[in-house]
Amino acid sequence: MTLAAAELSAIEWNQWLGGPSRTLTVGRRAVEDQPTTLTERWRRPLGSGFSWLSVWGSNAFTAMTDGKQDVAILLHAETGVERWRVTLGRTKKRAEGTPPGLLSTPALDAEAVYVQALDGRFLCLDNASGKVRWELNVKKTLKAYEPGYGFSSSPLLLEDLVVLMPAGSTAASVTAIDRRTGEVRWQTPLGTATEYASATLMHHGDGSQVVAALGSNKLAGLAVSNGRPFVAGW
Numbered sequence: 001m002t003l004a005a006a007e008l009s010a011i012e013w014n015q016w017l018g019g020p021s022r023t024l025t026v027g028r029r030a031v032e033d034q035p036t037t038l039t040e041r042w043r044r045p046l047g048s049g050f051s052w053l054s055v056w057g058s059n060a061f062t063a064m065t066d067g068k069q070d071v072a073i074l075l076h077a078e079t080g081v082e083r084w085r086v087t088l089g090r091t092k093k094r095a096e097g098t099p100p101g102l103l104s105t106p107a108l109d110a111e112a113v114y115v116q117a118l119d120g121r122f123l124c125l126d127n128a129s130g131k132v133r134w135e136l137n138v139k140k141t142l143k144a145y146e147p148g149y150g151f152s153s154s155p156l157l158l159e160d161l162v163v164l165m166p167a168g169s170t171a172a173s174v175t176a177i178d179r180r181t182g183e184v185r186w187q188t189p190l191g192t193a194t195e196y197a198s199a200t201l202m203h204h205g206d207g208s209q210v211v212a213a214l215g216s217n218k219l220a221g222l223a224v225s226n227g228r229p230f231v232a233g234w
Contacts, residue, residue, distance in 0.1 A: 013053075013054060013055045014056040014107060014108050014109065014157070015054055015105065015107035015108070015154065015155065015157055016052060016054075016105040016154035016155075016156070016198055017200065041079075041080075042080035044075075046062065046064050046073075047064035047065045047066045047067060047071070048099045049062075049063060049064035049065055049100075049101025049102045049103075050099075050102065050152075051063040051064065051101070051102050051103070051104060051105045051106060052105040054105060054106050054107055054108050055077055056108045056109060056110065057077070057110070058076060058078055059077060059108060059127060060077040060080075061074050061075070061106050061108050062075075063088065063101075063102040063104070063106055063115055065091040065100045065101040065102070066091075067091065068090065069087050069088070069089065069091060070087070070090070070092075070101065070117065070118060071085045071086065072085065072086045072088055072106065072113065072115050072130075073085040074130065083130075084129065085130070086123075086130045088102070088117040088119075088121070088123075089117055089118065089119050089121075092118050092119075092149075092150050094148075094149055098149070102115075102116075102118060102150075103118065103149060103150060103151070103152035103196070104116035104151065104153060104154045104198075105154040106154075107154070107156070107157050107162070108127065109157060109179075110127070111127055112124050112125060112127055112133055112179070113125045113126075113127060114155045114179065116151050116153055116154070116155065116164070117151070118146075118149075118150030118151055119150070119151070120137050120138045120139040120140075120151055121135055121137055121138075122135070122136045122137070122138055122155075123135050124179065124182060133182075134181065134182030136182050136184075138151065138167075141184065142164075142166040142175055142184075142187070143166075144167050146167070147167045147195040147196065149196070151166075151167055152167070152195075152196045152198075153165045153166065153167065153198050153199075154198040156198065156199045156200060158210070158224055159224065160179060160180065161176040161177065161178065161179060161185060161224070162176070162177050162179040163175070163177075163199045163210055164177065164199070165194050165197050165199050165212055167194060167195045173188055173190035173191075173194065173214065173220075174187075174188045174199055174210060174212050174227060175187045176210075176227060186226050188220075188222055188227035188228075188229055190212070190214055190218070190229060194214055197213055199211065201224075202221060204221070207223075207224075208224055209221035209222060209223065209224065209230070210222040210223075210224055210227075
């Protein structure tokens with residue numbers, strides 16, 4: 001992995017697609033504001049996987065396989081030095097030559113890291129130590145089933161919630177969890193099971209909605225506060 005930047009201290013790209021305010025940039029000014037040259041700060045090898053790098057302040061976080069175990073790893077964003085790593089289980093072998101490693105991109109805030117393991121465990125880890133603050137098993141708690149390639153929903157951080165799309169759960173197609181306690185705040189049954197999808201945020205008028213793609217012909221917008229759905233087909 002290589003990190004190149006002009007001002008590392010200003011980076012906040014703390015979840016999949018960068019977060020709700022960074023998924024889409026409109027206008028020419030955004031391009032003009034970027035540095036004209038990038039300087040490589042550090043480079044280090046990492047294991048196989050599909051997780052993006054999430055950055056908050058001086059913390060850079062990702063997940064991968066070391067060849068035998070799936071691991072979550074926190075790096076110092078300025079130097080690339082490893083701060084801690086946590087084992088998430090044995091690496092899952094996949095068919096058809098697909099590379100091993102985690103599928104979900106972790107999310108982090110000023111206090112904790114949120115990561116979806118392939119086996120269904122969803123963990124909240126302390127930023128400073130890597131210790132588990134709370135853990136939720138989506139197979140047991142949300143009645144999800146494990147897809148062939150493993151669980152892949154990237155967590156979406158919104159206000160005091162972390163939002164997931166548990167694979168195969170028609171009773172909890174989209175679920176919001178209190179990110180401080182791990183308690184389920186709301187679950188929305190949409191009658192359609194998903195496997196490899198993640199929720200995102202849409203700003204609409206004076207409010208915002210959690211957006212979830214369900215299969216190939218349904219799109220749902222949900223109220224952030226309670227998960228009340230607005231469903232559209234195509």
